[in-house]
Amino acid sequence: MKIAILPGDGIGPEIVDQAVKVLNALDEKFELETAPVGGAGYAAHGHPLPEGTLNLAKAADAILFGAVGDYQYDNLERALRPEQAILGLRKNLGLFGNLRPAILYPELAGASTLKPEVVSGLDILIVRELTGDIYFGQPRGVRECPDGPFKGQREGFDTMRYAEGEIRRIAHVAFQAAQKRAKRLTSVDKANVLETFQFWKDIMIDVSKEYPDVALDHMYVDNAAMQLVRAPKKFDVIVTGNMFGDILSDAAAMLTGSIGMLPSASLDANNKGLYEPSHGSAPDIAGKGIANPLATILSAAMMLRFSLSRAEQADRIENAVKQVLAQGLRTADIYEEGTTKVGTAQMGDAVVKAL
Amino acid sequence: MKIAILPGDGIGPEIVDQAVKVLNALDEKFELETAPVGGAGYAAHGHPLPEGTLNLAKAADAILFGAVGDYQYDNLERALRPEQAILGLRKNLGLFGNLRPAILYPELAGASTLKPEVVSGLDILIVRELTGDIYFGQPRGVRECPDGPFKGQREGFDTMRYAEGEIRRIAHVAFQAAQKRAKRLTSVDKANVLETFQFWKDIMIDVSKEYPDVALDHMYVDNAAMQLVRAPKKFDVIVTGNMFGDILSDAAAMLTGSIGMLPSASLDANNKGLYEPSHGSAPDIAGKGIANPLATILSAAMMLRFSLSRAEQADRIENAVKQVLAQGLRTADIYEEGTTKVGTAQMGDAVVKAL
Ligand SMILES: CC(C)[C@H](C(=O)O)[C@@H](O)C(=O)O
Ligand SMILES: CC(C)[C@H](C(=O)O)[C@@H](O)C(=O)O
Numbered sequence: 001m002k003i004a005i006l007p008g009d010g011i012g013p014e015i016v017d018q019a020v021k022v023l024n025a026l027d028e029k030f031e032l033e034t035a036p037v038g039g040a041g042y043a044a045h046g047h048p049l050p051e052g053t054l055n056l057a058k059a060a061d062a063i064l065f066g067a068v069g070d071y072q073y074d075n076l077e078r079a080l081r082p083e084q085a086i087l088g089l090r091k092n093l094g095l096f097g098n099l100r101p102a103i104l105y106p107e108l109a110g111a112s113t114l115k116p117e118v119v120s121g122l123d124i125l126i127v128r129e130l131t132g133d134i135y136f137g138q139p140r141g142v143r144e145c146p147d148g149p150f151k152g153q154r155e156g157f158d159t160m161r162y163a164e165g166e167i168r169r170i171a172h173v174a175f176q177a178a179q180k181r182a183k184r185l186t187s188v189d190k191a192n193v194l195e196t197f198q199f200w201k202d203i204m205i206d207v208s209k210e211y212p213d214v215a216l217d218h219m220y221v222d223n224a225a226m227q228l229v230r231a232p233k234k235f236d237v238i239v240t241g242n243m244f245g246d247i248l249s250d251a252a253a254m255l256t257g258s259i260g261m262l263p264s265a266s267l268d269a270n271n272k273g274l275y276e277p278s279h280g281s282a283p284d285i286a287g288k289g290i291a292n293p294l295a296t297i298l299s300a301a302m303m304l305r306f307s308l309s310r311a312e313q314a315d316r317i318e319n320a321v322k323q324v325l326a327q328g329l330r331t332a333d334i335y336e337e338g339t340t341k342v343g344t345a346q347m348g349d350a351v352v353k354a355l
Numbered sequence: 356m357k358i359a360i361l362p363g364d365g366i367g368p369e370i371v372d373q374a375v376k377v378l379n380a381l382d383e384k385f386e387l388e389t390a391p392v393g394g395a396g397y398a399a400h401g402h403p404l405p406e407g408t409l410n411l412a413k414a415a416d417a418i419l420f421g422a423v424g425d426y427q428y429d430n431l432e433r434a435l436r437p438e439q440a441i442l443g444l445r446k447n448l449g450l451f452g453n454l455r456p457a458i459l460y461p462e463l464a465g466a467s468t469l470k471p472e473v474v475s476g477l478d479i480l481i482v483r484e485l486t487g488d489i490y491f492g493q494p495r496g497v498r499e500c501p502d503g504p505f506k507g508q509r510e511g512f513d514t515m516r517y518a519e520g521e522i523r524r525i526a527h528v529a530f531q532a533a534q535k536r537a538k539r540l541t542s543v544d545k546a547n548v549l550e551t552f553q554f555w556k557d558i559m560i561d562v563s564k565e566y567p568d569v570a571l572d573h574m575y576v577d578n579a580a581m582q583l584v585r586a587p588k589k590f591d592v593i594v595t596g597n598m599f600g601d602i603l604s605d606a607a608a609m610l611t612g613s614i615g616m617l618p619s620a621s622l623d624a625n626n627k628g629l630y631e632p633s634h635g636s637a638p639d640i641a642g643k644g645i646a647n648p649l650a651t652i653l654s655a656a657m658m659l660r661f662s663l664s665r666a667e668q669a670d671r672i673e674n675a676v677k678q679v680l681a682q683g684l685r686t687a688d689i690y691e692e693g694t695t696k697v698g699t700a701q702m703g704d705a706v707v708k709a710l
Contacts, residue, residue, distance in 0.1 A: 083547050113473045113585055134489075134515060140550045150518030156554025157516040160489060163505030190598075192438050195495045199511025225606040226614075229584065230468055243545075247602055251580040259581075 010281025012066025018293035018348025038068025038082035111257030128245025260292030365636025367421025373703025393423025466612030483600025615647030
């Protein structure tokens with residue numbers, strides 16, 4: 001089993017180091033191969049997703065990804081900016097199924113900006129489609145406005161689109177995830193305005209016939225954004241498109257107050273996947289040894305579970321993380337009075353010890 | 356001065372009645388003319404925006420709008436559904452500038468699901484562009500997928516677009532609003548992915564040169580959704596497109612916990628406008644006399660201020676609302692122990708009395 005390790009930029013390398021420590025501490029050894037990505041890819045090879053990195057990602061059984069982006073790359077032309085690496089990996093590897101859990105760890109309940117009674121026990125799974133929608137639709141660009149009151153002016157434009165098969169396959173991922181949980185699925189759309197999402201809704205309803213044990217409901221995206229703030233515990237699994245999923249999954253993650261704890265998986269049709277923390281590259285704290293490595297360590301656990309069929313190893317890691325939290329160890333982002341503040345490497349070491 | 360009164364569906368008629376009471380209690384009398392809209396428009400004339408209603412709205416100096424939508428219209432074809440009325444009014448009247456304040460009234464701090472320290476004193480203004488973007492872009496529909504792995508299948512599609520002049524005019528609205536407040540403007544985009552919003556960002560930066568006294572910053576929409584949950588008080592004015600504004604303004608409104616209190620204005624280039632509560636038609640409680648009329652009454656105050664140049668009258672109404680809150684009167688949605696629960700009409704009467 002070969003794992004591609006793509007640390008990236010900012011805090012990426014230091015948090016990925018901890019996850020690698022944890023992987024190396026398991027009985028079974030995996031082949032790990034590292035390659036630069038994002039700003040680091042640009043610095044090394046002039047492109048955020050160098051050919052060698054893409055080939056490694058293609059050849060590997062799974063990919064562990066840190067985070068990309070740093071100040072010095074902000075003014076590059078769009079095609080060379082770090083985030084193009086992540087878009088390129090998703091598209092080239094067909095990673096259409098993005099699983100983003102938003103879980104509140106009981107020990108960290110105080111970190112949420114929401115009242116404890118609103119979020120205690122929160123456990124939502126957001127299933128975001130990741131290779132379609134307005135992210136990749138063509139045509140797009142800047143052109144002369146063809147008609148209407150602004151005719152002749154410049155206009156920026158993009159194309160939102162979803163084909164039937166794209167909706168069906170993400171629907172199956174979501175229904176099957178719901179079957180393993182509380183069997184409730186909310187499809188988030190904007191069918192009252194968008195043709196794409198009226199079509200999305202129609203297909204969701206059609207696929208739901210194959211899953212009579214799952215209760216499907218539909219919610220407009222603006223209402224979903226409200227309900228996440230008002231009563232987030234009412235959700236079990238949410239499925240939505242790439243653009244709405246980008247917004248809602250970040251809002252949901254932030255509800256927990258500890259986005260430094262949340263892993264994510266991006267899967268292809270054969271459960272090969274890319275695993276990364278839900279947070280970003282946080283260049284402001286990079287290199288200081290204070291970043292929280294737990295989201296990345298938990299991403300490695302998800303990788304063992306989904307792509308490498310090593311569920312017991314995943315359980316072991318997840319339990320080790322629970323143990324270090326129970327021991328009162330906290331990185332700065334989740335620190336509270338009465339707990340013990342530790343750095344990135346200390347946290348990684350503690351997880352290894354708890355394994 | 357002529358005001359078009361469009362009560363609509365659900366709780367629309369009962370809450371608009373209270374705002375009409377308040378308008379009639381002012382010294383100056385306005386000409387008020389009522390017409391059906393939404394489901395009520397369909398029921399009366401077979402269309403959610405009957406010609407007579409549209410003509411009245413065009414002829415009036417301002418429009419007071421309740422809310423639209425009710426169960427019995429849910430299965431009509433899209434073009435006849437109630438919400439088409441609001442889209443039609445916006446487009447036909449050129450109401451491109453949507454102002455949505457999210458304010459936390461000190462008396463209602465407990466109603467928020469967020470911790471008091473996170474939201475106390477919250478006062479954000481969201482400026483949402485309302486007649487462009489993917490809401491109205493052409494082409495759109497369901498077609499045969501022209502290429503790629505899903506070629507030949509059906510696909511739903513829409514067009515996102517913003518012309519330069521459209522961005523400029525909403526930018527001016529936002530910068531001028533910021534000048535009257537804390538002089539900070541956050542433009543929310545997704546420039547890292549969308550051509551439309553890279554273009555949006557470029558134009559915002561260009562317009563900012565005319566407003567050196569306003570500090571402009573830029574935030575991706577996913578990050579904005581997070582920051583609204585994490586630290587909403589850091590925002591002053593937010594400006595964004597139609598789609599992102601739909602989502603973020605609802606999330607921001609919900610932060611206050613009392614969406615029944617929040618008015619909104621939708622303005623054209625000459626400050627003619629449509630005024631409506633930020634909440635919906637709530638058909639589940641319609642006709643029970645328990646809906647909160649304050650958002651509609653405050654919408655009438657906004658109307659006096661922005662479209663009718665009657666700032667003192669607007670102040671009077673806003674102060675009367677503060678008084679009834681201070682008196683401890685509460686409709687069911689904002690009721691807390693120790694306050695006095697009142698119905699829709701009682702609340703309207705109390706505001707009239709406090710005038
Ligand atoms: C970096 C960016 C292109 C990306 C996205 O918009 O998908 C990020 O926000 C995410 O959610 O992974
Ligand atoms: C009813 C719907 C079309 C509308 C919108 O999406 O603009 C509503 O959500 C709003 O925000 O006014």
